[in-house]
Amino acid sequence: MQNLVEIRDLRVKATTDAGNVLPIIKGVSFDIAPGEIVALIGESGSGKTTIALTLMGHTRKGCEITGGEILLSGQDVVRMTEAQRQAMRGTEVAYVPQSAAAAFNPALRLIDQVVEVAKIHGTMPMAEARAKAIDLFRALALPDPETIGNRYPHQVSGGQLQRLSAAMALIGGPKLVIFDEPTTALDVTTQIEVLRAFKSVMKERGMAGVYVSHDLAVVAQIADRIVVLKGGEVQEIGATAQILHHPAHPYTNELLSAFEPRTFARAADPVAANAQVPVLEVSHVFAGYGPLGADRLPHKLVLKDVGCRLEKGCNLGVIGESGSGKSTLARAIAGLLPPAKGKVLLNGELLEPASAQRSKEDLRRLQIVFQLADTALNPARSIGDILGRPLTFYHGLKGAARQARIAELLEMVRLPRTMMHRLPAELSGGQKQRVNLARALAANPEVILCDEITSALDTVVAAAVIDLLKELQRELDLSYVFISHDLSTVQAICDEVMVMNGGETVETLRARDLPDGARHPYSRLLFDSIPQLDTGWLDRIPARVA
Template identity: 75%
Template sequence: MNLAEIRDLHLGAVTDSGRKVEIIKGVSLDIAPGEIVALIGESGSGKTTIALSLMGHVRQGCHFESGSVTVDGTDMVTANETARARMRGTTVAYVPQSAAAGFNPAKKLMDQVVEVAKIHSLMPLDQARAKAVDIFRALALPDPENIGDRYPHQVSGGQLQRLAAAMALIGDPKLVIFDEPTTALDVTTQIEVLRAFKSVMKNGGMAGVYVSHDLAVVAQIADRIIVLKGGEIQEQGSATQILEAAGHPYTRSLLSAFKPDARVARAQDVDQLGGIVLAADQITAGYGPVDRHGRPHKIALHQVSCNLERGRNLGVIGESGSGKSTLARCMAGLLPPVSGTVSLGGNDLAPQVQRRSKEELRRLQIVFQLADTALNPAQSIGDSIGRPLRFYHCMKGGAYDARIAELLDMVRLPGAMRHRLPGELSGGQKQRVNLARALAANPEVILCDEITSALDTVVAAAVIDLLKELQRDLNLSYVFISHDLSTVEAICDDVMVMHHGRVVETLPAAGLHQAARDPYSKLLFASVPKLDIGWLDRLTQDPDFTAAMAAR
C-alpha cells in the first residue's frame, strides 16, 4: 500500500492580467513507505507546487481544480484546514530551500525546533528538548547539547539547513518534503548534510520527496525520479534508469546541461581593456564586539589581497565560513574592514558604503546569495528593479517603464512579472530579479555572491551565457563567489581558493583540478558531486577522504 498517492491533479492560477491558466496538468504519482522520490525539472516546471500539494497547500494565487492528493489515507485536497494542520509536522513535514527565511531571528534555535512538539502536544517540553539533541547528533551537528541555545545568525548555512531538517523530524513524520535543501551549500558541507539526511531517513524508515535541480545530488539520495516540465510528467523511473538510460528528449537535455563539457565554454573573446578595476589589499575583517584595539571578537578575513582586471572574472571558492561572502561585503562597503583597503579603478573607496559617492555605488554592485531576504516582500518586482533607475539615472515615465521591461527580458523573465510580489516567485525567479536590479545601475563591476545557486542547470547555463553576453556588450567585470566549481570554470579566468579567512592559492580556471597544489584545494575539487549513483557512499567510505574532511 502506498503512503501517498496523487491522482490526476490539476492546479490553476490567475495571471497578472486576470487570465486563468493551468499550472499542474493531470499529474499522477505514488510514494511507497520508506521510498525517496525526486522531482526534477527546470524552474517553473511545477516541482515545488506538486510537493506542497502533499501538505494540502498551494501558493497565493493558485488553487486546486481537480484530482486527489492522498497522504496516509487522508485526501489533502478535500480535508478541512483543521485536519490538514493536524497532519503537518506529524504525518508530513517540510524542509525549505532557504533555511534562513524559515527561522525567527529573535528566538533561540531550540525553541523553534521543538515548536511542532509543543503545538501538537506530542510530548513534555523536556522530552522534546532531549529528542531534539538526539536529532542534532544524528544530523552530525557540532556541539549537539548546546547548539540549540544559539540564535539563527550564530550558525553557518549548512548547520541552519540541518536544524531546519531537525525541526521537520521532531514530530516523527511518515513523509518529509525536502525543497532544494542543499542548493545554497558548499560542496564539503553538502556532503555532510546529504549523508546526515540519508542516515536519518533510513534509520527512521521515513519516505521523502526530494525537490532538486541538481542531478548529481539526486543520484545520491533518490530511489525513483520523476521528470517534470510545464506542470506535466515527462518521464519517471528508477534512479538508475533515468540517469543512465533516459528515454525522453527533455530528460536527456537536463542531463546534457549538467555535464561540464556541455556547459558554455569559458569566455576567451572578451575585450581585454587592461588595468586593475577592483583590488583588495591586505583586508582584515570580522564580526562581533570590538576590543580596545578596535579588533572584532571573530576575525573572518586575515590580510586577504586580490586583484580583478578589467574585462576579466575572478572566482572565489571555499566552504561555508571560509570568508568568501565577508570579502564581498568588505568590497561593497557593507562591512568596514579592521585594516586594509579596497580600490575601484585605482582610487581607494571609503570603508563604509554610506561614505561612498553615488557614482562609486553605481559602478560597483552586489547580487546577494539569499534571494528570499534580498528583496522587500512588500515591494513589487518592478519597484525593486526601478529603484536604481530612479536613484542613479533619474529615470521616469515611458523610459523608466521601457527599461524595466528590457531588464526583465535580459534575465529571461516576462514583463508582466513586474507587478508581482517576491512571495509569488520561485527561488530561481527571485535570483534573476536581483541580477536585473544590479544591472539597472549600469555598473562596471558586479559582485556575484552565489547567484546561480538557486537555479536549475538549464537556467543556470543560460544565466552564465547572459553574464558573458553582458560582459561583451557592457565591458563588465565579475567577482564570482560560488560553490559550483563547474560554473566557476565556465565563466572565470582565475579562481581564488579560501579557507578559514585566508587565501590558500589562486589558480587559472582552465585546468583547475590539475593545477591545484594545496591539500585543501584538492579536497574541495574531490567533493564536487558526480552524476554517478553510489558516488557519495563510496567517497565517504574512503579513509583518505574522511581524514582530509576531519583535518580541514
C-alpha cells in the same frame, strides 16, 4: 506492496490580482512506496514545490487544488477538513524547508523548538521528546548532541541548522518527509555531510520522502526514483539511474545538458595582463564586525590581510566553505562593510572605504548582486519600480524612455515584459534572482560582484544566466567577481580562482589548471567534494573528520 502515497490527476490553479485564472499543475499522477525517496526535478515554475506542498494539503496564497486525489495512507488529503490536515502535519507528513533559518524563532532555544510538534500533538511526554530529539541529533551527526539543543539558532552553522530543521520534522515519526531544496544554500563540503545524515536517518527509520531539487547531482545521491516536471506536467518518471543515464524525454536531456560543466573562451591570460592597471585591486584588507580595538581592528575579525586583483574583461572566482569570508570580501569591496585597514582601487583610483562616501559615478561603476533576492528586493514595490530607480538615479531616465529600458533589462535576463507589473512575492526564487541581476545591469557597470547569484536557480536557468553574463561581458567589456560554492560554475566561467579559508587566501590558481592543479589540501578537499552524476558517489566518499 500498497503505496504510501498515490497522486491521481492532481490539478492546481492560481488566481492573479487581476482575476485571471491560470492552471499551475495540470493532471499530475505518481506513486510513492513506503520507505521510497522520490525526487521532483525541473526548472523554476515547473510545479515541484507546489506539488510537494499539496501532500500536506497546503497551497500558496492565491492557489487552490481544483481536482484529483492525494491519498496518504489511503486517506484523501484533498477532501480532509483543515482540522484533519493540521492533525496530520508533523505526525503523518513533515516538511524540511529550503531556508532553515526561517523555520526557527531566534529567541527560543533549539531543543524547545524541535520538540514543539510532540507538544502540539501530545504524542509523548516532554522528557521523552527531549530524549528522542537528542537521539535524532546524534543520528544526524550533529556535534555535541547532548547540549547543542541548548543553543540559540544564531549559535550554530548553516549546515547544523539545516540538520536541526530535519530533526524538527522527524521527531513526530512521520511516514513521509518533504525536503524542499534543503541543501541549496550550503557549501559543497557541508552539503555532503547533510545529505549523508538525511539518507542515513531516512533509511534507518524506513521513512518515505519527496525531495524537491534542481541539483541533479544531489538527487543522484538520495533518490530512488525521479519525476521530471515541466510547466506543471510530468515529462517522465523512472529509476534514478535510468533517468540520469538513459533519459527518454528530450526535456530531461536538456536538464542533463545544462548540468554539464560549461566552458567558455578565456579572456587574456591574467598572468600576461599583470603589467596593465587592473580594473579592481584589493590590497591588505582587514574587515569584520564590532567595535575597533587598540590595534584598529574589529572585535570580530573576518578578513585577515586579503588581497586580489581583477584584470579588465576577466573574471575572478572566490570559493570556500561557509564562514570562509567570501561574502564579507564582497561587502568590503562594495563599501557596505568598510575595511578597517587596506585599500580597494577601481581602475587604479582609490575608492572611499564606505559606499556612503563614494561618488555616484563610483557607485555606478561597481555593482553587487546579492545572494538572497528575497531580502534584496522591496516587497512593496513592483518590479518596474525596482528596475526603474537605478535608471533614474544613474542615467536620469524618465517616462517612456525609462519604461522601454525596463523592458529591455527584463528581456536580457529572460523574463517577460509583463513581469514589470508584478510584486516580488508573485515571482519564483529564480525569477527574483534574475530581477536582482537586471537591477545591477541597469547601472551599466564596469565590475559586478556576484554573490552566489546562481545558488537559487535551476540548472537550465543558471546555464542561461551564465550564458547571458558572458554575452554581456563581450558586448559591454564587463568584469565579474564570482563568489560561489558552485565550484563547477566558478571553474567554467572564471579566469582565476581564489580559495579562501578562515578569512585568509589559501591560494590563487588559474581556472584552466583546476582541479588537478590545486596544491593546498584545503583546495583539493573542496574540489573533491563536488557531487557527481553517479548514484553511488556519496557512499564512496569518506566522511569528513571534524
